[in-house]
């Protein structure tokens with residue numbers, strides 16, 4: 563994968579990123595789209611374990627239902643119609659990007675982090691962690707991107723399976739018109755999601 567070039571599928575590692583706050587990043591990961599069907603490239607899905615594809619497709623169906631439910635509730639909470647957020651983020655073309663994080667045991671966990679502090683680029687992230695502690699939520703606020711990072715364990719491998727819910731790349735994202743008023747003017751410019759992602763990955767102003 564090469565996120566800076568817009569290739570967000572495939573295997574990657576934080577190891578090569580060098581130093582962060584005097585610590586080493588210590589994680590491997592795999593990204594691949596699971597929805598919509600037109601965005602799925604099975605060539606980047608792992609061939610093992612057996613049944614991976616079937617399990618993932620079933621999981622994706624549940625994720626789509628959950629996403630619809632969450633969008634409905636989040637819209638209602640903002641005083642919008644139930645379908646407003648789902649529609650604003652691409653309707654049936656919404657992209658589900660599966661990531662699998664692998665944090666091997668690290669002999670000196672105090673000198674390492676799994677993932678450096680970051681906010682996700684997605685509209686929503688649904689995270690399935692295993693039982694090994696590691697996710698640290700660093701700040702919080704309703705509907706704001708949450709800064710978070712992960713740590714590593716001395717003895718245990720940790721894994722996590724976030725699904726990033728994203729608008730389609732060509733889809734324009736920006737403040738919902740019904741939420742822009744004289745009192746609350748637009749804080750962000752509307753732009754294509756792929757352009758937003760490009761700026762975020764390359765740390766360019768939005």
Ligand SMILES: O=C(O)CCC(=O)C(=O)O
Pocket residue numbers: 661663677682689691696697710712721722724
């Ligand atoms: O491993 C975790 O618990 C979180 C992973 C994460 O933040 C990410 O992959 O963006």
Ligand SMILES: [Fe+2]
Pocket residue numbers: 680681682710
């Ligand atoms: Fe994250």
